[in-house]
Amino acid sequence: MSYKEKFKSWLASEYVDAETKKELEAIKDEKEIEDRFYKDLEFGTGGLRGVIAAGSNRMNIYTVGKATQGLSDYLTKNYKDASIAIAHDSRIMSREFAERAASVLCANGVKTYLFESLRPTPMLSFTVRHLNCKAGIVITASHNPKEYNGYKVYNEDGNQLTDKAAAEVLECIEKTDDFSGVKLIDVKKAEAEGILNIIGEEVDKVYIDKVKDLTIRKDMVEKSAKDLKIIYTPIHGSGNIPVRRVLRELGYENLSVVKEQEEPDGNFPTAPYPNPEQPSVFNIALNLAREVEPDVIFGTDPDCDRIGVLAKDKSGEYKVLTGNQTGVLLTHYIISSLKDTGKLPDNGAVIKTIVTSEMTRKITEDYGMELIDVLTGFKYIGEKIKEFEKTKSNTYLFGFEESYGCLAGTFVRDKDAVVAATLVCEMALYYKKKGLSLDDALNALYEKYGYYNEKLVSIELQGKEGQEKIQKALNYLRENMADDVAGVKIVKKFDYKTSIEKDVPKNEEKKIELPKSNVLRFILEDGSWFVVRPSGTEPKMKVYLAVAGKDKNDSEAKMDKFNKDVMDIINEACK
Known part of the structure; x- marks a missing residue:
């Protein structure tokens, strides 16, 4: 379905409320419509994160509902007596999203524990284990600006979903119709029926x-x-x-x-x-x-x-x-x-x-x-x-x-x-x-x-074009980059996407025993190193740099030069 077709389907749907339709009808910029509907908000190992607004590529009660229906299907498929804990932070719409998730889960027969008010993310991780739940959700966008919110999913060990489990949940989400496939129950009714349990001090104290x-x-x-x-x-x-x-x-x-x-x-x-x-x-x-x-x-x-x-x-x-x-x-x-x-x-x-x-x-x-x-x-x-x-x-x-x-x-x-x-x-x-x-x-x-010095450079690249630019830059660094940085030789290259560690001087390769990830790491002969990766939660490419010097002034001078040399390469790769 094209972004225009998806946009029209939201306007035509009986399940979409009048306020949401009014928001969509007010959009006059075609690029804005495209960005809101060219894809579904991605569900990765960190769950969902996006700008709060109407659209399939935004955080709203409908994208939260669809993701939760997929999660419910995953839980009821894999566990006989599924239960889940939900927490949320202070962000705009956090309580509404938490209650929408609770409504969907309870409608699917999943016993749900919802905190009475906002709680830190780590308390959700603890609560999943403490209450022997099979999963957890926390509504948060961590440290993003106010326009954002998110939806993080945890497994029964209180850990964020593994890659394998996230892929299985995503498969269930993709099978769910945006609107008609999402089951809902009034949260007050769910509480009265004992499917929804409000929690607080009894968990806090432990x-x-x-x-x-x-x-x-x-x-x-x-x-x-x-x-x-x-x-x-x-x-x-x-x-x-x-x-x-x-x-x-x-x-x-x-x-x-x-x-x-x-x-x-x-x-x-x-x-x-x-x-x-x-x-x-x-x-x-x-x-x-x-x-x-x-x-x-x-x-x-x-x-x-x-x-x-x-x-x-x-x-x-x-x-x-x-x-x-x-x-x-x-x-x-x-x-x-x-x-x-x-x-x-x-x-x-x-x-x-x-x-x-x-x-x-x-x-x-x-x-x-x-x-x-x-x-x-x-x-x-x-x-x-x-x-x-x-x-x-x-x-x-x-x-x-x-x-x-x-x-x-x-x-x-x-x-x-x-x-x-x-x-x-x-x-x-x-x-x-x-x-x-x-x-x-x-x-x-x-x-x-030793005087270790580290730095992070975040390059913000918004929207569809930004994502394409990030992939282009990583492909360049992976396939076409020279074997030195400003004359200092690279001695090791780690490509976590292909799971290959390369000893450059010896031209030898060995397998990296870590999960696959679109990350590149380069170690230079003077001990400095840098890593490039796309952010998993923000429209950014992140560049990590590290040097060590004999004293503070030496390490700072080394970092200034190394930062310039590496960023020259990154900027060239982004063109």
């Missing part, structure tokens, strides 16, 4: 207690938590209540919340791009810091699975740590603290993604721990945790990715900023008692392990 149990230096926290000065911003999201509750119950009394960003608000009035990777989201927190003079500042994104941390440097200024820097600090703190307290297992393992700092390897080697690389996406870290439980090969210590997500503990199988906030505060308290800031601690690690 989760909060498990987060508190992750504290390593319990005596230190019990005695001194009140001495740590903290500023926290939930950036209008779902972290406000659980983060503050955990810290309060652990004794962190000296906590100031950024009032202007405290309340849930899907319009994100103070942070148009509510991403803790963006330093601008902390501007109000920094104004408050002049008055409070905190030991640490941190913020969580709208669905509270990512954390951004600010540390005070020698000049008294607060600087935003990168996801790599926070992850490296936590890796070292967790391992060293477990060793100090006699709890470090012999078979401990840290897991990171292939685009995350290699400085982590130096730390794990120093303590005799194993470091395991996985593809980008926290589900691959979750899969490793499950593998460890089955094989007993390793004890999971910590996992993180450069994009500000990390996890300690195994009761959640996704990145968790409630957990991260708890550990960041414990770590900041530990260093404060030694007269050090987190910036001091990071610099000490650089002195010991």
